[in-house]
Amino acid sequence: MATQRIIDFLNTRRLNGPCLVVDLDVVRENYIGFEKALPDSRIFYAVKANPAPEILRLLASLGSSFDTASVTEIEMALDAGAPAERISYGNTIKKERDIARAFELGIRLFAVDSVEEVEKVARAAPGARVFCRVLTDGEGAEWPLSRKFGCVPAMAVDVLRRAKSLGLNAHGVSFHVGSQQTDLSAWDRALGDARGVFAALAEEGITLKMVNMGGGFPTRYLRDVPTAQAYGRAIFDALRKHFGNRIPETIVEPGRGMVGNAGVIKTEVVLVSKKADNDNVRWVYLDIGKFGGLAETMDEAIRYQIVTPRDGDRTEPCILAGPTCDSADVMYEKTPYPLPVSLTIGDELLIEGTGAYTTTYASVAFNGFEPLRSYVI
Template identity: 50%
Template structure:
């Protein structure tokens, strides 16, 4: 991506006071400004909290090539979900042995591509997926994803992925007979998980699977505790060290011999490194006596802010008029779809001086924004990313 010209300094206002750096004044909005160095610093903090765990960065959070390149240099592994993500990681220098194909729903052709590319670690959660892996990725290491509760998560993942513990035991028992190497289990307790204790029930379930497989003569070695590690948007979140303590304590309680831990941090690494700069398109009211203004931005749910669905992720906003008189607002995007409303129930207040043409900076927007942007709904282009900072 092109370098941004100099401009406005924005320091992300968060409990850990990560400095975003010098952010450019965009000639065109909306635009995501992203500093890979900040993301790598976040990755290193995660590693410090989990020194004995393998960190598979969830590429889907932000696949910016400069970030992938720097994470490769930092020794990261990668959770990939498609051939395109595999190709990206390999092109930026990742060794295929550092890739985990973490999508439980894969075409046979995609499995073949991954296998030919050298990937040898795959997840599954169903009989048919296991059979596909046996046919198209013979001899590979496989792990089974368990169903897990997302209670406490702001972006739940209930239902679509994972299987029951009983099914996992049966499928992992079949794996050696199919020419595959069963290595462990995984689960995911939901994205932006605010409860550090939420991992324990799934750790306990995983321990039971390990025990059942051990009784059958199959020794599992890896426990992948997924992602979900939160970042601060408009409310404080527990520090990453508290999550590490809770997860480690749960593993020690439920396992006689602790397995090798793996995890898939994505949001935690990428979010703090991005500021999404938008422009106010319109400020209006629905009646002359209505105290609530509608503020329409040039970015909305279809342009990268999909996680505002259900007002789940509540971003912090910065405007040029902060500090002056303010009032209640409804925030909406620019498209002709009535669901393109960001915040209507959540109490947001913005300066009364806000006018069309003003900028609004959306903080901690480095994860799940550019990758969620549509390819052209209503003719609006995808959200561009501009990298700032040195490209080491």
């Protein structure tokens, strides 16, 4: 997944230290792929996945909308050329003064998952549209969601009823099937729940108009994942099954699926060693780790594809760790990573599929290491 453009860039620039390189051509292809796969859905790019200004400008120019998590992200999307009506404030946890600031900036679409949050939105963004997030089980996702966001469908009915009574526009329902979701039936189950909320509120004369199907569209790490087309088909079938010929407006929020495979991290082997002569695994230490941008290796959740200059040589299981003095800074230990026995200090590796959830996760200066540098080409 390191495109020729990325390889040429790295060969020409010979950069020191770890860095991420993102190929905008791949982002463009991904956007067009989502448009084709889901022609009736609006695409809200999840800015948190990678807020690089070049990515936001490209997507804004392609007509994308934006799902944001904070006032800063709203401002970044506006700066990239997106009009306010193409931006949603998708975080269910917002300070009232941040809601007010977003409202001032023209934002009119807000996520909620509790009566308490609805009350804040009603005070700080009168008349705005809100959608309520419902809990899903997240089964089948590699980066499973806890119950942190959303409420049970029965409570979503209460939340949206309350929104309406406070003068807000009870606009719809959202869910998130879990990041890197590879089980296509997850969307079917969640759409069934959404339909239940629509029906309960319709009985009270409240007509919802929108289903926000969130993200979860996977990028290819080590295993093949269904293509965007397969997702599109599965989602369309589920919409038809649950909503018949009254399919609501739909939104999708790809983040990882939009930029994950567009980026590659270049890293260097700092040390290869053993802890005892009779150890059967080697330790390979890189100049990037959990605190330098690879936070998603937490609990070994995401297993990236790694390319070495010695691929093809005999491999041995290795424990892969980062360069800091923190013992938690180990990427793969429970399931060691097979790497060439010939791997040597100074070798440059490529960690593929790292365009999403890397740069902004990096710590400010842990152990004195600078945050991950990023080049968008």
